[in-house]
Amino acid sequence: MTGPEVIEFMIKKAAATNKGFDPLTGLDYTQLISKFAMGAVFYNQAVDNYLDEKLEAGNKPNGKAYKEGTAYTGKEHVWDEAFGYFGVPAHALTMDAKTAYAIAKGKKDAFKAADANNDGMIDLKTEMTFAHGYYAANADKGGKSDYMHTITKAFIDGRELITSANGEDLTAEQREALMGYATVIKTNWEKVIAEAAFKYAGSVYKDAIALQAAVESNADIEKLYRKYAKHWGELKGFAMSLQTGGKDLGETAVQLNRLIGFSPVLLGNTQITGIDAEGNYQQSNSVSLNEYALNMLKVQQLLKDKFSLVANNNDQLANLSDLADKLGSADSAEND
Amino acid sequence: MFETFISEFSSDIYANFFDPRKRLFIGYLGCALLIALAWLTLLKKQQIKHAWRTCFDKQVWFSKSSQADGLIFIINRLLFTVLAPALLAKLTIATFMFQWLQSTVGYRPLILLEDWQIAACFTLWLFILDDFARFYLHYLMHRWPVLWAFHKVHHSARTMTPLTVLRTHPVEGVLFSLRSSLVQGISIALFVFLFANQVDLITVLGANVLVFAFNVTGSNLRHSHIAIHYWQPLERWLISPAQHQIHHSTATRHFDKNFGATLAVWDRLFGCLHLSEPDTQLSFGISKTEEPDEHTLKQLYLQPFAEAVLLVKNALRKPRIFKILIQRR
Numbered sequence: 001m002t003g004p005e006v007i008e009f010m011i012k013k014a015a016a017t018n019k020g021f022d023p024l025t026g027l028d029y030t031q032l033i034s035k036f037a038m039g040a041v042f043y044n045q046a047v048d049n050y051l052d053e054k055l056e057a058g059n060k061p062n063g064k065a066y067k068e069g070t071a072y073t074g075k076e077h078v079w080d081e082a083f084g085y086f087g088v089p090a091h092a093l094t095m096d097a098k099t100a101y102a103i104a105k106g107k108k109d110a111f112k113a114a115d116a117n118n119d120g121m122i123d124l125k126t127e128m129t130f131a132h133g134y135y136a137a138n139a140d141k142g143g144k145s146d147y148m149h150t151i152t153k154a155f156i157d158g159r160e161l162i163t164s165a166n167g168e169d170l171t172a173e174q175r176e177a178l179m180g181y182a183t184v185i186k187t188n189w190e191k192v193i194a195e196a197a198f199k200y201a202g203s204v205y206k207d208a209i210a211l212q213a214a215v216e217s218n219a220d221i222e223k224l225y226r227k228y229a230k231h232w233g234e235l236k237g238f239a240m241s242l243q244t245g246g247k248d249l250g251e252t253a254v255q256l257n258r259l260i261g262f263s264p265v266l267l268g269n270t271q272i273t274g275i276d277a278e279g280n281y282q283q284s285n286s287v288s289l290n291e292y293a294l295n296m297l298k299v300q301q302l303l304k305d306k307f308s309l310v311a312n313n314n315d316q317l318a319n320l321s322d323l324a325d326k327l328g329s330a331d332s333a334e335n336d
Numbered sequence: 337m338f339e340t341f342i343s344e345f346s347s348d349i350y351a352n353f354f355d356p357r358k359r360l361f362i363g364y365l366g367c368a369l370l371i372a373l374a375w376l377t378l379l380k381k382q383q384i385k386h387a388w389r390t391c392f393d394k395q396v397w398f399s400k401s402s403q404a405d406g407l408i409f410i411i412n413r414l415l416f417t418v419l420a421p422a423l424l425a426k427l428t429i430a431t432f433m434f435q436w437l438q439s440t441v442g443y444r445p446l447i448l449l450e451d452w453q454i455a456a457c458f459t460l461w462l463f464i465l466d467d468f469a470r471f472y473l474h475y476l477m478h479r480w481p482v483l484w485a486f487h488k489v490h491h492s493a494r495t496m497t498p499l500t501v502l503r504t505h506p507v508e509g510v511l512f513s514l515r516s517s518l519v520q521g522i523s524i525a526l527f528v529f530l531f532a533n534q535v536d537l538i539t540v541l542g543a544n545v546l547v548f549a550f551n552v553t554g555s556n557l558r559h560s561h562i563a564i565h566y567w568q569p570l571e572r573w574l575i576s577p578a579q580h581q582i583h584h585s586t587a588t589r590h591f592d593k594n595f596g597a598t599l600a601v602w603d604r605l606f607g608c609l610h611l612s613e614p615d616t617q618l619s620f621g622i623s624k625t626e627e628p629d630e631h632t633l634k635q636l637y638l639q640p641f642a643e644a645v646l647l648v649k650n651a652l653r654k655p656r657i658f659k660i661l662i663q664r665r
């Protein structure tokens with residue numbers, strides 16, 4: 001299925017559920033659709049369309065207005081569209097990740113920082129943090145990564161380069177420099193999505209373990225199950241988004257799909273394994289919640305390695321490496 | 337390439353003297369000197385000047401044996417700068433162990449303890465397990481002829497200074513590094529499995545507090561000519577510097593005694609503890625008389641391989657051992 005087809009299928013399925021959640025399969029369509037659409041629409045449009053073929057010389061040239069009568073050129077329009085999809089405030093470089101994050105959360109004390117033109121309102125088009133811009137800020141606010149600024153700066157530098165051409169077609173050199181900025185944007189944007197998937201894999205790990213413990217002690221599981229399903233929906237949405245950037249992730253995609261599956265593992269150790277010709281889900285026996293939790297650790301490892309992640313929020317094995325560092329190198333033989 | 341090698345090598349050398357997790361940290365060396373001076377002046381009634389000269393005895397510090405210590409230190413650090421990345425990292429072991437534990441046990445246990453209780457357990461556990469592993473590998477180095485061929489390099493020291501602790505054949509260095517990674521990897525995995533993110537190590541200047549205590553109290557005097565001994569009942573619990581010097585003694589009755597690093601209990605359990613002999617003047621080395629080529633690089637680095645190969649060849653020739661090898665399969 002193509003991206004739009006997947007979304008259409010999900011929406012159809014969601015319509016048949018109560019408020020977008022199907023407890024029988026553990027699928028939280030609200031999360032799945034919102035997180036996947038962010039990839040399949042925003043990310044895909046930006047990196048696979050605007051920052052890809054639309055940057056080619058003959059496509060939306062800079063020597064002409066985008067359309068008759070517009071104040072901006074073709075290339076300016078293309079570049080601005082891509083920036084719009086990223087979802088950070090236009091003045092993101094002047095604020096830190098924590099502030100950008102607080103703006104999205106509607107925090108009162110972030111209002112002043114958000115209101116760049118001091119008109120007493122937050123303009124949703126230019127002053128709001130949303131979509132992957134929000135997740136970039138979320139990853140960065142721990143202080144280990146700087147995706148939001150890196151991406152925003154590449155957008156702004158690229159935009160200045162286009163403007164500096166004064167409405168002439170870009171030279172080969174200028175276009176090459178522009179492609180350089182586009183590459184920075186693409187690779188970091190991909191990392192932002194991978195960081196989000198990484199974080200939710202950590203949540204699913206914790207939820208699966210808590211759920212199994214609750215089942216064994218006959219505790220109330222309803223809330224835990226709901227939380228587990230919600231986090232899984234987010235994880236799956238982001239993991240699928242990684243595959244919408246127009247490049248083939250190959251073995252990584254195969255492994256992600258195999259580890260995460262088509263649904264969370266349910267309490268009876270079953271999981272959706274396929275869809276029949278009529279579009280009904282087929283469930284079959286799968287691993288235990290405990291084994292599934294271990295899959296999440298492997299998902300984290302895989303994402304960390306393949307996308308060279310640095311923020312690693314919610315890293316379930318962070319303490320292993322922290323302690324390993326703390327103990328220092330073992331290569332001197334103080335053996336007496 | 338060459339530049340990164342040089343910078344890694346020099347930071348490795350630097351760490352050996354400025355990282356409080358290392359035995360030769362200058363702070364520990366300073367402590368050892370103070371303790372030695374106090375011992376010599378207060379208990380041996382030497383004049384302070386005399387005590388100072390005893391500590392820095394030129395015949396000890398500039399002997400052929402000590403010069404070899406220095407050379408071995410440099411060569412080994414060069415070797416390990418190249419080798420280090422190839423050695424099995426403790427994080428790899430820890431990750432593997434953690435996943436193995438969770439899939440074998442089938443769930444994550446939830447044990448509720450205070451942070452400080454967990455940190456205290458982890459710190460103590462690591463110290464004890466590490467000390468036992470040191471003891472046991474050292475024990476094997478003496479027990480197995482092939483390993484002894486390499487461990488002899490450490491015992492070939494005729495005079496001892498704190499640097500002698502690193503007078504080891506690189507093969508032994510690799511074994512001890514693996515031992516350390518294994519102990520640490522397993523311990524980290526076990527504790528994180530049981531106590532998740534609550535696990536921490538109690539440290540002083542970044543070093544395990546118990547290791548710190550061991551080093552501050554004169555661990556560096558184990559390899560020296562200052563025979564500090566403890567009150568005899570204490571020597572049944574903690575190995576004193578004099579007891580380790582006995583481990584290096586050329587007297588036959590001292591052979592294969594006191595393998596322990598910090599705790600004496602392991603030696604007691606294995607029946608090889610030997611208390612210090614304050615009235616005996618020890619001489620260090622493998623044999624009573626010093627051979628002229630004892631401290632040549634060829635002897636120190638290559639001879640062990642030659643001996644080991646010969647031992648393996650002989651073992652294979654002996655049908656009895658060969659039979660056992662076959663039967664085990």
Ligand SMILES: [Zn+2]
Binds near residue numbers: 490501559580584
């Ligand atoms: Zn020794």
Ligand SMILES: [Zn+2]
Binds near residue numbers: 336474478487491583
């Ligand atoms: Zn020994």
